[in-house]
Amino acid sequence: MAIERSNLLSMLKLSIRVLIQSSMSLGRTLDSEYPPLQQFFVVLEHCLKHGLKAKKSFIGYNKSIWGPLELVEKLCTESVNIATSARDMPGIKTGLGRGRAWLHLALMQKKVADYMKALLDHKDLLSEFYDSGALMLEDEGSVMVGLLVGLNVIDANLCIKGEDLDSQVAVIDFSLYLKDSASNETPKDDSKMTAILDQKHYIEELNRHLSGTVTDLQAKMDSLEKTNSKLVEELTAATDRINSLREEQEQLKKENETILQRNEKCHVFIFQAVLQDSQAELETYKQTRQGLDEMYNVVWKQYKEEKRIRQELERELELQVGMKQEMEVAMKLLEKDTHEKQDTLAALRLQLDQVKTLNVQMFHKAQNDQSDEDMKAELQGKVDALQKQLTDLDTLRLGLENELRSEREQRQNLQKALQREQDNSTELRTQLQQLQGLHSELQELKQEKQQLQQKCEQQEQALQEMGLHLSQSKLKMEDFKEVNKALKGHAWLKDDEATQCKQCQKEFSISRRKHHCRNCGDIYCNSCSSNELALPSYPRPVRVCDVCHSLLLQRSSSTGS
Template sequence: MIIYPMTMERANLLNMAKLSIKGLIESALSFGRTLDSDYPPLQQFFVVMEHCLKHGLRMKKSFLGFNKSLWGPLELVEKLCPEAAEISASVRDLPGLKTPLGRARAWLRLALMQKRLADYLRLLITRKDLLSDFYENSALMLEEEGAVIVGLLVGLNVIDANLCVKGEDLDSQVGVIDFSMYLKNDIDDYRSEERNSQIASILDQKNYVEELNRQLNSTVHGLQGRVDSLEKSNSKLIEELAIAKNNIIKLQEENQQLRSENSLILLKAQQHLEVTQGDVSLERDTYKQSRQGLDEMYNEARRQLKEECQLRQDVENELVVQVSMKQEMELAMKLLEKDIHEKQDTLIGLRQQLDEVKAINVEMYQKMQSSDEEMKKKNDVISRLEEKTNQITATMKQLEQSDKDLLSQTRTLAMSFVKCASTDTEHQYKLVKDISF
């Protein structure tokens, strides 16, 4: 079976990382105090981590030549996690650092003190699309060994580190792994097994506490986000409420203005209505006067018609008595009846005209409250009524003249009948006298 060099290198680095992390945790628990920069296991841990992160790193060309820089991939962490921006800003502000390697070493120390080294590297190895720009395809950070090392780094959260990065010369340090620290005898192995069991229980408790802390932090962040969203929505609602109040004030002002305009319009309408009512009352009085005159004319015509009917009846009675006397008298009576029927038709026509006049008067009364144009139309109707009244008066005069002519004709016929008749002279004379009223 062929074992490729890169695979063997990854396996060796993984084993060294396991030994380094295990020895650091055991020594820290047995040491019993906060670790500083001079603690050898801690120094060896940073050397091992530096070798692991450098494995498979691409060569970058610069104006000074080719170099391998860890600062490039570590600088990506602040883009993936905003909380890491504080560490990157602190590293950039350190005055003693001049090389990218020194910045990368300072970043590892600050992340360890913050107890977020495992979290930051976990975010980094999940973005292999970004790491492929800095590492070869078979690099440790792109393979499973990188994920295993990141998982082992979680155990470092049980230790506390107090490192002075500002005064330390990180640019010129030489990273050499001291294998003598990891070579132990059997007694140490036995003691280490006991300590391993203790460390395992402590790590389990620590992991539980750390996981619980993460959940609480995520819950707090979620609640904070909801509070922020509620504050934003509340501010928006307050702004909308202020806008709504301003709109209400504007609408109230417009309503008040409209009410004032409405009151003015109502006052003008009432004044116009009063003027119109005065005009209507005047027109009504005029109409009543004209109607009274028409009623008098109608009563007079009706009285005359009644008298004429009575006279016609008398004449008919007399003529019926004289029918057998002379055929000329019958002819005269027929002519008289014909004329009387024509007069009746004329009277019926006059009645119809009077009905039309009444209908026109009703229409005038209904249209009395319309505009000025309708008033002009009323004046036209009144003029037509006056013309019709004049026509009716002329017709009545013609009827009176025709009655007189008819009576004269009747009288002439009666006289001729008297001359022809030889009997009942006195009776005929009386008849002629009655007819010549």
């Protein structure tokens, strides 16, 4: 590693010296086509790649100087513009090309030495990219920075666009430096010896690069040989697999032919059984519908009779309520009349007591004054009148008491009648609630009738489809033959082996019929096998299930792409 560092440093020293001398003698701004400048970039690139760690990518291991040069953007704010320009430059695809573009831009800024010095001041960051013993991590790196300071006297105007910066690392052209050393002969032997030693170092470095290239090519050759042997083994295995598949295909063809012969014998029997089952189901459906119609008629008659009874009970209830109100009014009037008669009777009794008192007084006066006959006669007349009036009052009292007794009896009778009317009203309310319950049951029967009608319509539609299916039985026989030819190893499931759809797991019935998938041979319902696709063994699109439909579409899209 030390010899390599020394040789690289000697080459860099010679290339910088030749570049400075030739540019000073030229006396103009250098461009990208100038040969000493091109060789300087090649030598500098070799120096930066010395001891660089290889980064693994999906293509292979790659060494790129862009990683360490990209660190300068974080260390020096002045390099942000050239790093952004090198990163966003069109036509550059690799990290090596971005690193070369960065070096060209830094040389035009005359900041190459400053940027390299910033990198060498942070060797802890460089250790991530370089192995131990690399030129950038040793003392030769500081010497390289000192040599790069001399480039500040050079004015360069480089056109980076359009150049092939992504190409591999170029080989150093030693002819420039050999000619240079020959043309600059001095009478001093020391200078000649130095030039010869430098040229020797260049030749050793060139031999090292050539040996490294030969080693890489030998490794690639070994990997290609291993890959070739693996491909030969895979080809042999694939050939054996193809032969085994062909044998299996022959066996499957023979089995398919035997299955086809068996199916041709069974199809006629299956068709007759399906026809008999369909006729039996049709008769059962007719009998069921006739029974439902009779049941509906009976229920409808019961509903009309109950409705009529309900209307009569409502009218009778209204009459009873009216009678109850009239009886309540009569009871109130009777009570009022009774109170009035009681008040009159009490007044008459009071007057009778007053008359009796007056009579007693008059009797005492009559005894005390017997002389006054006229007064006694008058008083006797008054007493007789009063007695007559008292007799009339007693008679009136007895009549009133009799009337009061009869009114009380009538009131009791009215209360009993009112109680009976209340009992009748309660019974009528109970019957009304029963009628309401019958009405709700009738509504439920109507809903059940609608459901049965819908079911009957579905069954009629299913029967129509079944009639169409029976009329096209010959075409289905041909379809079965085509299906058996197209299966090629798939098992054609029999109708009696499937009781429910393979995808939605719903039970088959008269309205939910069975359908075969022409690709896999399983049985599905109509909703799970409503798609049609053109298969290689069918001249027209045929029915396939949803799973096969999606798989075949994905396969066709992948083969098309």
